[in-house]
Each structure stands twice: as structure tokens, then as C-alpha cells.
Amino acid sequence: MSEIHKTIEAVWKIESTRLIAGIARVTRDIGIAEELAQDALIAALERWPEEGIPDKPAAWLMTAAKRRAIDSLRRGRMLEQKHGEIARELEFQQQRLGEAMDRALDLVIDDDVLRLIFTACHPVLAVEGRIALTLRLIGGLTTSEIARASLVPEKTMGQRIFRAKRTLSEAHVPFELPRGEELRSRLESVLSVVYLIFNEGYTATSGDEWMREELCNDALRLGRILAGLLPGEAEVYGLLALMELQASRTAARKGQNGKAVLLPEQDRSLWDYVQIQRGMAALHQAQKLGGGAGNYALQAAIVGCHARASTAADTDWERIVLLYDALLQIRPSPIVGLNRAVAVGMAEGPEAGLAALDALGSGLTGYHLVHSVRGDLLVKLGRFTEAREEIELAMAMTENRRERDLLSEKLKQISNNQLEA
Amino acid sequence: MRFMMVVIPKGYETAAPDAAPDAAAVAKMMEYNKSIQKAGVLLGVDGLFPPSTGARVAYTNGKATVTDGPFAEAKEAIGGYWIIQVRSREEAIEWAKRAPMANNEVIEVRQIYEMGDFPADVQKAAEGFVELKDAVAGKA
Numbered sequence A: 001m002s003e004i005h006k007t008i009e010a011v012w013k014i015e016s017t018r019l020i021a022g023i024a025r026v027t028r029d030i031g032i033a034e035e036l037a038q039d040a041l042i043a044a045l046e047r048w049p050e051e052g053i054p055d056k057p058a059a060w061l062m063t064a065a066k067r068r069a070i071d072s073l074r075r076g077r078m079l080e081q082k083h084g085e086i087a088r089e090l091e092f093q094q095q096r097l098g099e100a101m102d103r104a105l106d107l108v109i110d111d112d113v114l115r116l117i118f119t120a121c122h123p124v125l126a127v128e129g130r131i132a133l134t135l136r137l138i139g140g141l142t143t144s145e146i147a148r149a150s151l152v153p154e155k156t157m158g159q160r161i162f163r164a165k166r167t168l169s170e171a172h173v174p175f176e177l178p179r180g181e182e183l184r185s186r187l188e189s190v191l192s193v194v195y196l197i198f199n200e201g202y203t204a205t206s207g208d209e210w211m212r213e214e215l216c217n218d219a220l221r222l223g224r225i226l227a228g229l230l231p232g233e234a235e236v237y238g239l240l241a242l243m244e245l246q247a248s249r250t251a252a253r254k255g256q257n258g259k260a261v262l263l264p265e266q267d268r269s270l271w272d273y274v275q276i277q278r279g280m281a282a283l284h285q286a287q288k289l290g291g292g293a294g295n296y297a298l299q300a301a302i303v304g305c306h307a308r309a310s311t312a313a314d315t316d317w318e319r320i321v322l323l324y325d326a327l328l329q330i331r332p333s334p335i336v337g338l339n340r341a342v343a344v345g346m347a348e349g350p351e352a353g354l355a356a357l358d359a360l361g362s363g364l365t366g367y368h369l370v371h372s373v374r375g376d377l378l379v380k381l382g383r384f385t386e387a388r389e390e391i392e393l394a395m396a397m398t399e400n401r402r403e404r405d406l407l408s409e410k411l412k413q414i415s416n417n418q419l420e421a
Numbered sequence B: 001m002r003f004m005m006v007v008i009p010k011g012y013e014t015a016a017p018d019a020a021p022d023a024a025a026v027a028k029m030m031e032y033n034k035s036i037q038k039a040g041v042l043l044g045v046d047g048l049f050p051p052s053t054g055a056r057v058a059y060t061n062g063k064a065t066v067t068d069g070p071f072a073e074a075k076e077a078i079g080g081y082w083i084i085q086v087r088s089r090e091e092a093i094e095w096a097k098r099a100p101m102a103n104n105e106v107i108e109v110r111q112i113y114e115m116g117d118f119p120a121d122v123q124k125a126a127e128g129f130v131e132l133k134d135a136v137a138g139k140a
Helices: A004-025 A032-050 A057-074 A089-104 A110-120 A129-139 A143-150 A156-172 A178-203 A213-229 A234-247 A273-287 A295-308 A317-330 A334-348 A349-356 A368-380 A384-398 A401-420 B023-038 B089-097 B122-138
Strands: B004-008 B041-045 B055-060 B061-069 B080-085 B107-112
Touching: A004 A032, A004 A057, A004 A089, A004 A110, A004 A129, A004 B089, A032 A110, A032 A213, A032 B122, A057 A089, A057 B107, A110 A129, A110 A178, A129 A143, A129 A156, A129 A178, A143 A156, A143 A178, A143 A213, A156 A368, A178 A213, A213 A234, A213 B023, A213 B080, A234 A273, A234 A295, A234 B055, A273 A295, A273 B041, A295 A317, A317 A334, A334 A368, A334 A401, A349 A368, A384 A401, B004 B089, B023 B041, B023 B080, B089 B107, B107 B122
Parallel strands: none
Antiparallel strands: B004 B080, B004 B107, B041 B080, B055 B061
């Protein structure tokens, strides 16, 4: 790619969200808004290489988008029902549209961007459609970048985005901010989309790489955008804290040759302590706003306990057990219960951990980590034969190569322990 | 990718110790800071006191010599910095182009090293350094 194209791409990344949000305030349809913004980008790609980058690229793009909007009104693309009306009426329409666009684009307000976010994460869309639209409209990623990040062919991703926009249009989803109680539940959908993006980067469910950091950084950027736009919402800060604290371990999580390194074995000197500070600050903000007991804030507080410990042995496991208890109150889930059992094992010893695990019942039948955790606890109790059986069960259940590698190493350690015993 | 945008204000190398920035300029700067914060790219921002309040520690043959500011030979001085996280060098430059700077002021855009940017042998050496630091702090 040439220098100028890279620059145009960068301008697009910076300006596209506000541009699309401003146009959508007039068109009320984010599909059409994005098309108009894309038209403006194409005009820039045609003209900037010859004319140079304008002094105010944002204003240039907005003017170009406005021209396209008026053109398409003339062609009747936007208001087909106007077909057959007299020319004077059309002229009047054009003038009004032009003025409305001018007003909208002169002052793109934060609410426009928020509307865009809430629309992209609208529950009428399938989750993968929400993720794609969010990365595209708010993350400023191109279709090919999103396709690469999601490990699907570009064509598939293009169709996914197209379908999502069509769904929004057909469902007549209004370009509006939800209010009151609805805001809360819709915000939950937005936050879960951002966290899904982060997690896909943090523990890639597919592909050969254990982490895709670019995707984590995109999610962090989205989290920071949300915190800037909704400074009174505690859970936004809770999520931001959770992502910052998890991402702070990135360098320590990657061993040689892409091998996964889990928390107890990580070299903590490789953690990013400035990022930990940012995460802790966001967590304090969530707590200050009265949201310390929120879903993301509690998870962040648990990660924060690890972040504060200079060695795995120094970890405040009692506090972690309490935080898991609180998390179970608001989000009862077998996975949280499993994590709690691990914490109990660390805080009160392997016997107590096994008891907590047994108390979980059958909610996690067939889940490999249950057997892996039970195996670990049995090793600590010196019950090596039973431990071996559990780890072997776990190995048979997992399909992730990196995880199987980890388990087979555990088996080796058990053999060594048995020899020593 | 992280970048440091280093601000080099005109004449800051000779600014008086109590030189305070102009309120209107600060207001504009705050607006800019808010815009990069809302765009989700801002990681950190700080302003620095003038060099006349600082000191330089210069090393010659392992010996440190301290000189108090201002520094007669300096042609320019750093006034502050932003740290931003972006997807490309071009994006960092575009953000720098949007800053409300006065006539003849300069922003230098510099990428921050991540551990993965170092060659393997340097990474190895850096690891040793961190362990050493921990040992001194009594952590290891």
C-alpha cells in the first residue's frame, strides 16, 4: 500500500465513526449512512492522491458525504415514495436534506456515536452480526481486517455485515438511545459484545495462535470509548478494568513457540504494571459509582487480587473465594462454581477444594476442566492413581491442542511424583 | 502499537522556572485531550516543568556530572507528552496533526518498544534485568 493510501486509511479509522453517526442522525438508517460515508471515502481515495490530504480531512469527508446524499435523493434512492412529485418539491427536499446534513455534520454529538453503538449491538441481530458491525462501525476496521481477526474468509464477513445491516433496516430499528431500564439491559448487550471481542483475542477459540493481541487492543479501545461516552455507568468501568487487568499479563502468557503459560507459572516480572494501574483505577471508578458488586467489576476485582500478588503463593485466596461467592449470587453459573472450587482449594486446602467441587453437582458433566481441576487437587493430596485417571479423562475431552499439551505435561509430572513417593 | 507524541514548544528551552501556560491554550488542549480520550486511544498525558527547574546528569567514563538547568547549549526542550495506542504509525501521525499547537511548535511522534520488538537476545537480556531488579527489591 502506498504512503497516501495508508494515511487515508488512518484518517478513515479516526473519522469514520463520527461521520457515519452524524449521517445516520439524518438518514435514520445506519446501512444507508455507512454507504454514504463509504462513497465519501471512495471520493477521497480518488482525489487525495492527486490533490494532497486536505487540511481538515473530516470536514472534507462530511461535505463529500452530503453531496452524495443529495445526489442519491435526486436519483430517488433514499425516498422512493417521492417518485412522481413535481420538480420543485424535489428541489425543496434536497435543500432541506442539505441543511439537515450540515447541521448534523457540523456538530456530531456524543449521543450520535452512542446511538450508533447501541444500534450495532441491537438484540435483533445475531451475536456474530453485532460483533462484526461493532468492529466495523465503531472500531473503524475494514471488512478484510475483521475477516482476518475472526478467521473467516473476507467474502463471508462481507455477507455477514450486509445481512446485519439489512436485518436492522427490515426490523425498522430506530436510531435512538434507549432510556431508563431499557438502557441498562441494552448496555449489557453492548458490554457483552465488547467482552466477546476481547476474549476472542485473549483466548482464541480457533486458529493456531493462543492470543490475538490486536483484537484485545480493539476491544480495549471500544471499552475506553464507552467509558468516555457513559462516564456514569459503573459496569462500563468494571468491564474496562477487567480487560486492562487481563491484558496486562499478555507478555507473560506467551511461552516459547507460542506455548500457553497459565497464571501460576507466569513470570510476573513480565506483567505490564502501568496497565495494571490503569485497570485498578478503572475498578476504583466502578466502585466509586456504586457498582463494585456488578458482574464485570467483581470479575475485575478477582483478577485484581492476582495482579496485586507478587507471587502465586502470596495471592489473597480468601478474598477471591468471597468475590466468587458474590459473583455466584448475581450470576449463578457452574463455571463460576468451578473457579470458586479452585480458590477454595488454595485458601483452605485440597480437601476443602474437592468438597466444593463435589458440591457443584452434575452441571458440568463432560467439561474437561472439572477433571483437570480434580486431578490437580488429588495430586496435592498424594492420590496419584486417581489423579492420573482424572487427567486422562480431561485429555480425552478437550479438542484444543495447546490444552492437551498442558495436560500431557501434568501426566508426566504425576509419574515423576509417583517415582519420588 | 503504542506511540509517544512528544511536544517541543518553541522557546521552552529558555522559559523561566515559573513560566505558566496561557489559560486559553490550556483550554484548547483540554478539548483535544478529551477528543483523543473519547476516541479510546489515550493511555497517558503529562506536562513537564521548564528545563530551568530541571537538572542534567551527564556520564563520562563512568563518572556522573550534574548540571542545573537552564541548559545554555540546548536548542529545544520537551514540554510534555501523550501516550496513545493506535493501529498504525499513520494513525499516530494523524492524531498529532489534530493537536492545537501554536506557531512553530513541534510534535515528535515516536513508537514505543514492546518486548516482542526486541531481537531474541535483547529479550533474554531484559528478562535478566527484571529478575535482578526483583532481587534488589527483595521480591525473588
